[in-house]
Amino acid sequence: MTFESLGLSEALLKAIVEQQYTAPFPIQEQAIPAILAGKDVQGIAQTGSGKTASFVLPILELFQRKKAARSLHLKVLILVPTRELAIQISEVINGFEQFLPKKVKNTPVFGGIPLNQQMVKLKNTEILVATPGRLLELVSTQSINLAKIEMLVLDEADKMLDLGFQEEVNQILALLPTKRQNILFSATLDTESKLIKDTLLCDPIRIEVEATEKNIDLIQQSAYQVDPERKGPLLRYLIKQKDMKQVLVFVSSVRTADNLVIKLKKNGIQAMAIHSKKTQGARIEALFSFKKGGIRVLVATDLASRGIDIQFLPFVINYELPRSPKDYVHRIGRTGRAEASGEAISLICPEDEHHFKIIQKKMGKKVTILPSDELNLTGM
Numbered sequence: 001m002t003f004e005s006l007g008l009s010e011a012l013l014k015a016i017v018e019q020q021y022t023a024p025f026p027i028q029e030q031a032i033p034a035i036l037a038g039k040d041v042q043g044i045a046q047t048g049s050g051k052t053a054s055f056v057l058p059i060l061e062l063f064q065r066k067k068a069a070r071s072l073h074l075k076v077l078i079l080v081p082t083r084e085l086a087i088q089i090s091e092v093i094n095g096f097e098q099f100l101p102k103k104v105k106n107t108p109v110f111g112g113i114p115l116n117q118q119m120v121k122l123k124n125t126e127i128l129v130a131t132p133g134r135l136l137e138l139v140s141t142q143s144i145n146l147a148k149i150e151m152l153v154l155d156e157a158d159k160m161l162d163l164g165f166q167e168e169v170n171q172i173l174a175l176l177p178t179k180r181q182n183i184l185f186s187a188t189l190d191t192e193s194k195l196i197k198d199t200l201l202c203d204p205i206r207i208e209v210e211a212t213e214k215n216i217d218l219i220q221q222s223a224y225q226v227d228p229e230r231k232g233p234l235l236r237y238l239i240k241q242k243d244m245k246q247v248l249v250f251v252s253s254v255r256t257a258d259n260l261v262i263k264l265k266k267n268g269i270q271a272m273a274i275h276s277k278k279t280q281g282a283r284i285e286a287l288f289s290f291k292k293g294g295i296r297v298l299v300a301t302d303l304a305s306r307g308i309d310i311q312f313l314p315f316v317i318n319y320e321l322p323r324s325p326k327d328y329v330h331r332i333g334r335t336g337r338a339e340a341s342g343e344a345i346s347l348i349c350p351e352d353e354h355h356f357k358i359i360q361k362k363m364g365k366k367v368t369i370l371p372s373d374e375l376n377l378t379g380m
């Protein structure tokens with residue numbers, strides 16, 4: 001299938017070429033025509049499936065079809081669970097919008113930075129990408145009016161509930177006009193997101209794509225057995241020996257993240273951490289440097305990693321295993337994205353072995369475990 005066959009205009013098709021997308025991904029094939037037809041859509045799709053463009057493209061197309069002299073009020077609300085995802089979606093919109101003849105302003109808003117810094121940017125915004133808490137703050141200070149919203153997108157709805165945003169989402173839904181188009185994306189169809197689905201969607205078109213298994217097959221997975229005291233040296237050895245230029249390292253605590261960064265830097269490896277104790281500015285800066293190749297290593301905790309989207313990230317290392325198999329799949333899914341292959345390596349201490357067996361069982365894939373005691377780690 002081609003983008004031409006999905007009902008997009010010449011202007012959008014040009015922008016798509018500029019972004020070097022050649023053919024639509026399965027989620028885009030199904031979602032774009034449905035959204036253009038004004039239908040409610042329920043998509044079950046993971047990050048990496050191309051879900052962002054599947055709603056961004058038709059939204060921009062609908063703006064291109066509007067009268068040139070339209071009034072500049074808020075028309076589309078995209079609700080997301082994290083600041084990183086808000087920024088990322090806004091960047092995807094900008095990526096296409098810059099090539100379009102009719103301009104559409106989008107603004108990302110999220111907590112962690114002063115409210116008035118965001119208030120001043122809202123003028124003439126037609127697409128708002130927001131986290132729930134910050135959105136409600138902006139509503140309560142009357143900086144934003146939701147009365148003329150024509151379309152609501154709820155992205156990563158399951159995470160929104162995992163992070164405890166149910167009440168905020170309900171409050172926001174109550175503020176929206178009842179007549180509107182709704183798009184809901186969720187990685188899983190569990191009970192809670194079904195709850196949202198039932199209250200939110202009207203006769204939706206349901207789209208499900210199998211992203212995980214396909215992506216997992218593209219990822220080369222391995223693990224090293226290692227004693228706890230040799231973990232740091234082994235990490236640095238792998239980074240150097242494999243000449244990793246861009247690697248995302250996962251840890252389970254803020255303290256480990258900060259310690260790792262100190263040790264990596266001491267050993268001449270540029271690194272930054274991204275976790276909940278960092279300010280919003282520091283998180284954005286770390287992500288930006290990492291994306292642009294200014295640092296080789298980004299050390300992240302699970303929550304901070306939500307929404308990190310880097311095209312063709314080649315390496316992910318689990319310095320510490322996550323608690324749940326679901327998080328393991330989510331972590332390694334940061335690599336091997338958009339049909340590019342990637343490598344995921346886990347460091348397994350003796351006490352992790354049982355847990356790692358469970359992860360492999362749940363994932364339905366066996367991971368080769370290599371010994372590390374014969375590796376010469378001196379000087380690492």
Ligand code: AMP
Pocket residue numbers: 020021022023024025028046047048049050051052053309310311312337338
């Ligand atoms: P998402 O699932 O929206 O986070 O997208 C995953 C990645 O796929 C992003 O890096 C996109 O830039 C990329 N992508 C999305 N759609 C396409 C496409 N049709 N062709 C090539 N790359 C794409």
